Amino acid sequence: MNQNLLSITGVSKNFGDVTALDDVSIEIRENEFFALLGPSGCGKTTLLRVLAGFEDPDTGSVTLGGQNLLSLPPNKRPINLMFQSYALFPHMSVEKNVAYGLQREGLGKDEIRDRVADVLTTVGLTDKASRRPAQLSGGQRQRVALARAIVKRPQLLLLDEPLSALDRKVRAEMQLELKRLQHEVGITFVVVTHDQDEAMSMADRIAVMSEGVVKQVASPVDLYSRPDNLFVADFIGSSNAFRGVASEAGVQVDGLGLLPGTFGASSGEATLIIRPEDMRLVDQDQAVLAGTVVDTQFTGGSSTIALSIAGHSSPVLVSCQGSASVTRGDTVHLAWDPSRAIKLTK
Numbered sequence: 022m023n024q025n026l027l028s029i030t031g032v033s034k035n036f037g038d039v040t041a042l043d044d045v046s047i048e049i050r051e052n053e054f055f056a057l058l059g060p061s062g063c064g065k066t067t068l069l070r071v072l073a074g075f076e077d078p079d080t081g082s083v084t085l086g087g088q089n090l091l092s093l094p095p096n097k098r099p100i101n102l103m104f105q106s107y108a109l110f111p112h113m114s115v116e117k118n119v120a121y122g123l124q125r126e127g128l129g130k131d132e133i134r135d136r137v138a139d140v141l142t143t144v145g146l147t148d149k150a151s152r153r154p155a156q157l158s159g160g161q162r163q164r165v166a167l168a169r170a171i172v173k174r175p176q177l178l179l180l181d182e183p184l185s186a187l188d189r190k191v192r193a194e195m196q197l198e199l200k201r202l203q204h205e206v207g208i209t210f211v212v213v214t215h216d217q218d219e220a221m222s223m224a225d226r227i228a229v230m231s232e233g234v235v236k237q238v239a240s241p242v243d244l245y246s247r248p249d250n251l252f253v254a255d256f257i258g259s260s261n262a263f264r265g266v267a268s269e270a271g272v273q274v275d276g277l278g279l280l281p282g283t284f285g286a287s288s289g290e291a292t293l294i295i296r297p298e299d300m301r302l303v304d305q306d307q308a309v310l311a312g313t314v315v316d317t318q319f320t321g322g323s324s325t326i327a328l329s330i331a332g333h334s335s336p337v338l339v340s341c342q343g344s345a346s347v348t349r350g351d352t353v354h355l356a357w358d359p360s361r362a363i364k365l366t367k
């Protein structure tokens with residue numbers, strides 16, 4: 022495992038009575054593709070701005086490679102921030118847009134030419150070098166913005182919603198592209214997004230944030246299979262949640278009975294989470310729950326069935342391969358492998 026590059030420790034930031042960051046601590050490793058994920062207003066941009074030096078935190082420390090980062094002015098930090106709305110210079114060619122930052126650093130002509138050529142190859146825009154931004158597609162403009170950020174060879178590249186301006190299909194392509202690029206240039210990436218699919222498909226690890234607080238930091242697989250709390254379980258993928266009292270054999274829920282899980286010794290209030298794909302339709306004699314089909318949705322390779330269960334307020338979701346074999350109004354029976362149940366206490 023790679024070494025830690027960036028250590029964020031106990032960082033808080035208030036704007037008047039708004040707490041944008043509340044005691045945030047995150048370690049980011051060298052060469053990692055790291056995502057900050059959370060709903061609008063949870064503090065993602067503020068955290069990037071603190072890292073880039075455009076905002077001073079009220080408390081906390083940030084080190085990069087062991088050095089105190091907060092004492093350095095923005096232009097002395099080996100960090101580049103690509104803004105939420107990246108602005109290319111409309112009157113300059115692609116090549117000049119990319120070269121601009123290097124010229125400002127006062128590098129020699131030959132070096133600038135070589136580095137720009139290199140980075141345009143990396144992002145696949147060599148043949149568009151002399152075009153203006155208006156003569157490019159959205160995806161190509163995005164690549165120019167990336168090229169401009171990478172060409173300065175920062176140790177750390179911060180990207181704020183880099184793909185938000187793109188339509189769905191181009192966005193999916195650029196997700197793969199961004200990942201390939203990160204791998205190729207070997208720069209640590211911190212990408213902000215509020216799109217969980219995007220974070221899950223690109224990042225090595227993700228910090229899930231809510232209202233200025235980091236709710237969990239983990240790999241996509243761990244966030245999904247071992248959420249730490251209800252916020253994460255709900256935000257990442259879909260989940261069926263049942264609130265009750267924990268015991269060794271599961272969670273006892275008023276009106277529904279004992280919903281099985283393998284939790285070892287447990288007690289107290291808890292929520293049992295079952296992912297839709299872990300729910301199975303079974304014969305009545307094996308049923309844990311019975312419900313009535315209220316809706317079925319076919320989404321290509323799989324279907325989602327929504328059930329209403331007497332005594333439970335929200336619909337229970339079941340996903341299955343192919344098209345659903347049940348229709349609205351059918352009574353169905355449900356069970357799950359108890360080892361797939363997740364118990365949450367916060």
Ligand SMILES: Nc1ncnc2c1ncn2[C@@H]1O[C@H](COP(=O)(O)OP(=O)(O)OP(=O)(O)O)[C@@H](O)[C@H]1O
Pocket residue numbers: 036037039040041059060061062063064065066067068215
């Ligand atoms: N300069 C500022 N002055 C006052 N409040 C601010 C300022 N900057 C951010 N905030 C507030 O801090 C909170 C966090 O804002 P931030 O921009 O970090 O959110 P975000 O997670 O990036 O959201 P989005 O996904 O919408 O971009 C919000 O409530 C925002 O209104």
Ligand SMILES: [Mg+2]
Pocket residue numbers: 065066067105181
């Ligand atoms: Mg933002």
